Amino acid sequence: MSTFSPTAVALLGLAAWMLVLLFVMVNQRGLLVLSGKMRVNAFAPDGSNTPEGFGRRLVRAHANCVENLPLLFAVLLYALATGNTAITDGLAVLLLAARVFQSVMHLISTSPIFVWLRFAGFMVQLMIVAWWLLRLAGLVT
Numbered sequence: 647m648s649t650f651s652p653t654a655v656a657l658l659g660l661a662a663w664m665l666v667l668l669f670v671m672v673n674q675r676g677l678l679v680l681s682g683k684m685r686v687n688a689f690a691p692d693g694s695n696t697p698e699g700f701g702r703r704l705v706r707a708h709a710n711c712v713e714n715l716p717l718l719f720a721v722l723l724y725a726l727a728t729g730n731t732a733i734t735d736g737l738a739v740l741l742l743a744a745r746v747f748q749s750v751m752h753l754i755s756t757s758p759i760f761v762w763l764r765f766a767g768f769m770v771q772l773m774i775v776a777w778w779l780l781r782l783a784g785l786v787t
């Protein structure tokens with residue numbers, strides 16, 4: 647069995663988290679179809695006609711992961727490809743945890759406290775990636 651660096655764990659963890667959200671969405675949509683609440687061909691590509699509540703939050707949480715994936719993947723893959731995981735390893739698992747935290751807060755509620763918590767998780771990710779970019783570019787040590 648091979649050992650993964652924290653950077654590789656974060657990269658694969660981000661992909662796995664998106665897969666978990668997709669499986670939950672497929673199950674939720676399947677239940678809507680099987681219960682007769684929606685036709686199998688009635689789902690809007692952007693999820694806008696998903697019933698209010700958890701389903702709509704789920705669609706948005708998944709979309710948010712997709713929107714941020716290129717940035718996160720680019721930096722993690724760059725570190726792996728160039729052998730610079732010493733820069734990313736220290737905060738990689740925190741980045742993954744912040745992404746999962748943000749999504750879970752999104753799934754729970756859109757009340758102000760959960761929006762603030764979601765924002766906090768997002769800001770942690772942005773600060774980590776900004777720090778990594780500065781270090782990878784050699785602008786700070």
